[in-house]
Amino acid sequence: MTTEQTMTDNLLSSLGLDRPETGDDAVVPFTLDKLDSRGRVVRLGAALDTILSRHDYPLPVARLLGEAVVLSALIGSSLKFEGRFILQTQTDGPVNLIVVDFDAPDGMRGYARFDQDALLKAAEAGKTSPADLLGKGHLAMTIDQGEHTERYQGIVALDDNSLEEVAHTYFMQSEQIPTQVRLAVAQMSTRGDHRPRWRAGGMLIQHLPPNGLSAMADLPGDGDFDNPDMVDPDFVEADGWSEAKALLGTVGDLELSDPDLSPERLLFRLFHETGVRVFPPQDLEERCTCSADRIEDMLANSFSDAERQDMAVDGEIEVVCEFCSTAYRFNPHHFHSES
Known part of the structure; x- marks a missing residue:
């Protein structure tokens, strides 16, 4: 153990540090x-x-x-x-x-x-x-x-x-x-x-x-x-x-x-x-705070049926979180059926 390590250990002890570093x-x-x-x-x-x-x-x-x-x-x-x-x-x-x-x-x-x-x-x-x-x-x-x-x-x-x-x-x-x-x-x-x-x-x-x-x-x-x-x-x-x-x-x-x-x-x-x-x-x-429910709410409340239809590619709306890169996919007709 080096002199510095010994001195540090003494300091930590004097501070009452009763936990690992x-x-x-x-x-x-x-x-x-x-x-x-x-x-x-x-x-x-x-x-x-x-x-x-x-x-x-x-x-x-x-x-x-x-x-x-x-x-x-x-x-x-x-x-x-x-x-x-x-x-x-x-x-x-x-x-x-x-x-x-x-x-x-x-x-x-x-x-x-x-x-x-x-x-x-x-x-x-x-x-x-x-x-x-x-x-x-x-x-x-x-x-x-x-x-x-x-x-x-x-x-x-x-x-x-x-x-x-x-x-x-x-x-x-x-x-x-x-x-x-x-x-x-x-x-x-x-x-x-x-x-x-x-x-x-x-x-x-x-x-x-x-x-x-x-x-x-x-x-x-x-x-x-x-x-x-x-x-x-x-x-x-x-x-x-x-x-x-x-x-x-x-x-x-x-x-x-x-x-x-x-x-x-x-x-x-x-x-x-x-x-x-x-x-x-x-x-x-x-920890990312994105979720399928949040994105679904955003799509339902912020866009019209026509806008959601325009977002769809091959029958799906894909939303990728910019933070964690998780891809979420939604059926645009699902929103239409609920409106």
Whole structure:
């Protein structure tokens, strides 16, 4: 056992961590009390690999969608009610649409639409970074608590920015909470794998407002979205927050996605000198919310008999879910007979 492993084991023991260290497809909340900050770590393995491999996206597109899934998991997993967190980009870049649904408390699905010709031109020009692929447009983050409730939506401009940069802007504009985000997506192979598998990790930290809000109560969906007094407009960055940001800035992409480095050990590596408290993890999974009943209702209520007849090919209406690629087939006369 290495010296670092021994020190980490001692730290975990001192935190009273009476559970195994967290593996893949989970989110781990934590607080940095001495730095007046808190955050969440996400580690994704099989769930992300399923989402990205299902559509056989080109590598740059898969990495960008992977970042969007990680960001959605970091934010959506904070919701304290059953509902949906939806991240959507609409831009003029080669990847002109991304949609990620986080179905609270633990379900994720994602989809990207891209222009193949524009993507090839971007690759030839060496412009395949997330910011290059997104281009200009906007990013919307929506919280849907279900029927009979009002949606909350925050929109921020995308101007050749990365998702990390846009997330920082979103939280300052929409939530007025100083926030830093790190996202990393990679393909890794292990012995026996027939192909590289997608993995990802991310970390979000936030400065706790000085007005007494609870430590876990002011992420989207938990607090007052529109309170202009949440943070003083003349806010001066506190020393603790400056240190928390600086420490997060030292984390590497490999550390965030490394299957052999648990979130707890990563947090120790970053924050052991200032102290960190770790909370129980929350499991995550790839899960699509499509169903035959939902699609049948949509066809019955949104289209006329004539429109459904026009949709039919060889006597069937086929609807393919863009997220999970499941194909649903319906008899157009079935709807006509019920009308």
